[in-house]
Amino acid sequence: MANKDKKTVKKEGISETTENYLKRIYWLIKSKGYARVTEISQLMGRSLSSTTEAIQRMAKIGLLNYEKYGKITLTEEGMKIAEQIDITYEVMSELLVLLGVPKNIAINDACSMEHQISETTINAIKEFVEFAKKDEKCSEILKTFREEKIRKMLKKR
Numbered sequence: 001m002a003n004k005d006k007k008t009v010k011k012e013g014i015s016e017t018t019e020n021y022l023k024r025i026y027w028l029i030k031s032k033g034y035a036r037v038t039e040i041s042q043l044m045g046r047s048l049s050s051t052t053e054a055i056q057r058m059a060k061i062g063l064l065n066y067e068k069y070g071k072i073t074l075t076e077e078g079m080k081i082a083e084q085i086d087i088t089y090e091v092m093s094e095l096l097v098l099l100g101v102p103k104n105i106a107i108n109d110a111c112s113m114e115h116q117i118s119e120t121t122i123n124a125i126k127e128f129v130e131f132a133k134k135d136e137k138c139s140e141i142l143k144t145f146r147e148e149k150i151r152k153m154l155k156k157r
Helices: 016-032 037-044 048-060 076-098 103-113 119-134 136-156
Strands: none
Touching: 016 037, 016 048, 016 076, 037 048, 076 103, 076 119, 119 136
């Protein structure tokens, strides 16, 4: 059954790869105000030619501003989508770490999960993570859960 609750800012037809490019461009823009093809290529682990093609495609559909050999910035629409992807990624990473998933695994898993989750679900998870971090009882329960998880893993060895 298809999920009818789509992310409200996600543009139809945008692939996971495009979302990953947008997120990394967003990170670069947050840190220094713009991005360059070489930096994006390195962050994505892709060749310069495939990165340039992807950048040109995203410029064509109105997600970013690009001039050959120039600085890359996101359009208003591209920024909205990138911000939502980044929020989803951060929230999912936090949840997984709260559950005791090692941070490196949580980061990789969150990157896959961010593309599939609805806005309704991510908002509920975000509320839970914020609640869990503030509420002492919940924090204790999660701590006990993580400790029990570790005990079970050690028993299996």
